[in-house]
Amino acid sequence: MMTDESGPALRIAGLHKAFGRPAVDGLDLLVRRGELYALLGPNGAGKTTTLRMVTGLLAPDAGRIEVLGIDLTQAPREAKSRMAYLPDDPMLYGKLKPFEYLEFVAGLWGVTAHEAEPRARELLDWLDLSQHAHELTEGFSRGMKQKLALAGALIHAPELLILDEPLTGLDAAAARQVKDLLLSHVAKGGTVILTTHILEVAERLAQRIGIIRQGRLIAEGTLAELRERTSGARGASLEDVFLQLTAQP
Numbered sequence: 001m002m003t004d005e006s007g008p009a010l011r012i013a014g015l016h017k018a019f020g021r022p023a024v025d026g027l028d029l030l031v032r033r034g035e036l037y038a039l040l041g042p043n044g045a046g047k048t049t050t051l052r053m054v055t056g057l058l059a060p061d062a063g064r065i066e067v068l069g070i071d072l073t074q075a076p077r078e079a080k081s082r083m084a085y086l087p088d089d090p091m092l093y094g095k096l097k098p099f100e101y102l103e104f105v106a107g108l109w110g111v112t113a114h115e116a117e118p119r120a121r122e123l124l125d126w127l128d129l130s131q132h133a134h135e136l137t138e139g140f141s142r143g144m145k146q147k148l149a150l151a152g153a154l155i156h157a158p159e160l161l162i163l164d165e166p167l168t169g170l171d172a173a174a175a176r177q178v179k180d181l182l183l184s185h186v187a188k189g190g191t192v193i194l195t196t197h198i199l200e201v202a203e204r205l206a207q208r209i210g211i212i213r214q215g216r217l218i219a220e221g222t223l224a225e226l227r228e229r230t231s232g233a234r235g236a237s238l239e240d241v242f243l244q245l246t247a248q249p
């Protein structure tokens, strides 16, 4: 059977990818539906490579990926239609205005402009972009572009939202808007997987945290569970735990 509707949001088993040397090296991961999962790891640990394989942008050398119970190799279109990916350097079309961009993205998912309009309006309002609705995106700041790209990722109401460094470069107000949007997605039963180097974000938002190093999962759990795995005191911050777990042997 190809699809298991009761399957987890994401199941990765034995995932490998090498670029000359291994970038992802036997990764196993499980993300439950309805949770916000933070994937952490030092620079070059293999986080982006993993997300690109999960979203079908990069072919694994070996391993198995299942999204919402759907095998990514067997049913890539179905799997992709139910998730969204926000890369760390999202591409917008500078000559489009926000509504045009959102309608364009909606169209790629088979959602008509008419259907997309109320949702586009809601997302632009939520992300405080409505006052720029009639400007070309080429004049947008980096943070405004990032928020619009996030709105684009959400326009087809995906169940699984995958974001690579979604808060980098955002000012405090924008970061709050994005965090609220992600929490609301989870509150409605959706799933969020994000990478971040801002450990406080993971500490505050994530139900569970996975730490990868050299392409492998080295620790996973709630912050309390991760603390138990280290010699950190009960009040140890995620930063303390992270640095201890990722320190070179």
Ligand SMILES: Nc1ncnc2c1ncn2[C@@H]1O[C@H](COP(=O)(O)OP(=O)(O)OP(=O)(O)O)[C@@H](O)[C@H]1O
Residues within 6 Å of the ligand: 019, 022, 023, 041, 042, 043, 044, 045, 046, 047, 048, 049, 050
């Ligand atoms: N297209 C590519 N060609 C060659 N090497 C690559 C490519 N993409 C990634 N790599 C290598 O794979 C390894 C993992 O990179 P990746 O971008 O997945 O790490 P990351 O955990 O996302 O790091 P960061 O936190 O710095 O963004 C690195 O050694 C990187 O140089």
